[in-house]
Amino acid sequence: MGLHPLKEVLSTNKQTLRNSTAEQPFVAVFTGATQGIGSFALLELCRSVAYLQIHLLARTPTSPTVVALIAQCKNLCPNVVFNVIQCKDLALIRDVDAATEQILRFERGEKEGGKGKGRVDLLCMSQGYLTFEGRKETKEGLDTRYSLIYHSRIRLTQNLLPLLLQSTHRGGARIISVFSPQGEKQLFESDLSLRSASHYNFTNTGSHVAYLKTFYFEELAKKYPGKLSCVHYFPGLVATGTFMNATLPLWFRVLWTLLRPLTALLSVKREESGARILYHLSENFPARGEECEGVALASDGTRGGGAYRVNYDNEVFPCKGDFERLRREGFAERAWVYSNTAVEEIARNGVFTG
Numbered sequence: 001m002g003l004h005p006l007k008e009v010l011s012t013n014k015q016t017l018r019n020s021t022a023e024q025p026f027v028a029v030f031t032g033a034t035q036g037i038g039s040f041a042l043l044e045l046c047r048s049v050a051y052l053q054i055h056l057l058a059r060t061p062t063s064p065t066v067v068a069l070i071a072q073c074k075n076l077c078p079n080v081v082f083n084v085i086q087c088k089d090l091a092l093i094r095d096v097d098a099a100t101e102q103i104l105r106f107e108r109g110e111k112e113g114g115k116g117k118g119r120v121d122l123l124c125m126s127q128g129y130l131t132f133e134g135r136k137e138t139k140e141g142l143d144t145r146y147s148l149i150y151h152s153r154i155r156l157t158q159n160l161l162p163l164l165l166q167s168t169h170r171g172g173a174r175i176i177s178v179f180s181p182q183g184e185k186q187l188f189e190s191d192l193s194l195r196s197a198s199h200y201n202f203t204n205t206g207s208h209v210a211y212l213k214t215f216y217f218e219e220l221a222k223k224y225p226g227k228l229s230c231v232h233y234f235p236g237l238v239a240t241g242t243f244m245n246a247t248l249p250l251w252f253r254v255l256w257t258l259l260r261p262l263t264a265l266l267s268v269k270r271e272e273s274g275a276r277i278l279y280h281l282s283e284n285f286p287a288r289g290e291e292c293e294g295v296a297l298a299s300d301g302t303r304g305g306g307a308y309r310v311n312y313d314n315e316v317f318p319c320k321g322d323f324e325r326l327r328r329e330g331f332a333e334r335a336w337v338y339s340n341t342a343v344e345e346i347a348r349n350g351v352f353t354g
């Protein structure tokens, strides 16, 4: 059953999300939600909230999948308003910038000459794809997959920060990044971008993302107490199209197809997956504030510390690997500087080589 049974998750979500009105809709930005886990969270939000404003980034807004998803959302929540924004490639920081600019303009109200405050209550990011291929450099100098699961998400966070800080959601705005917080193993401190062929692989990318995102989210939570709660969430095994994408070897796709009855049994179900993501909007995962009992333990060991590494069942992961040494040696500051510099240099010069 676990510490957070689905029944509790569903009833908490209902409580947490009951306050939206036509004047004060719940405002959410979804990236990587045109299919898969992100779309399950989007659908669950539409099931749970009465008035919604959704900003949905999509590679092809007019694709049948996106059109069908929006229709399903409207069916579940007649008062949902969609702002669908084309973002051709989320791995490109300049595409992220163009898309977030549109959200900022929309939320600040073009009619008011961009002077409206606007707000975002939830930024939910799940872009990515499963691949065992080698490093695939974007024209901006990042690895494509690494950028999707890390750098693009840092840029989305940076750009939307002014709107997130205006959130009226109880416990602060939520930044939820769906990937794998528990992957910390090796960290190549002199090659954070994993440029060396001997450093780059599937496991090491996951490991770098686990370390960097933990430190980055902790820093954000400290900088904006009471305002921002950041969650790095591991969804468990969820049967999505990612296991059949064209970059995977044929043997893998054949095996996945053959094992489908078994994986269907072992997978977290779609509705449960969506509901467990939304559970992070509850008071159990608050922005940093006074330490208090009864809420989740943040990754820095503070109860209610504002930055959480969470397993599929909503239990937090302890920090293992080299975290203790890295904290002692002040690596958090380096993680912050590296992450900001990478995306800011691309925005300025079009490329990052560090």
Ligand SMILES: NC(=O)c1ccc[n+]([C@@H]2O[C@H](COP(=O)([O-])OP(=O)(O)OC[C@H]3O[C@@H](n4cnc5c(N)ncnc54)[C@H](OP(=O)(O)O)[C@@H]3O)[C@@H](O)[C@H]2O)c1
Binding pocket: 031, 032, 033, 034, 035, 036, 037, 038, 058, 059, 060, 087, 088, 089, 090, 091, 126, 127, 128, 129, 130, 148, 149, 178, 179, 180, 234, 235, 236, 237, 238, 239, 240, 241, 242
């Ligand atoms: N499924 C699992 O069991 C599992 C387990 C652990 C971690 N994860 C992680 O969870 C996240 C979501 O996984 P999922 O299973 O939901 O994957 P999915 O079904 O393949 O969905 C991936 C999403 O990312 C988008 N995307 C991929 N590349 C993009 C790009 N270059 N530009 C813009 N959008 C892009 C896709 O857009 P399109 O619709 O346009 O393709 C889609 O919306 C991933 O980061 C994955 O690594 C998944």
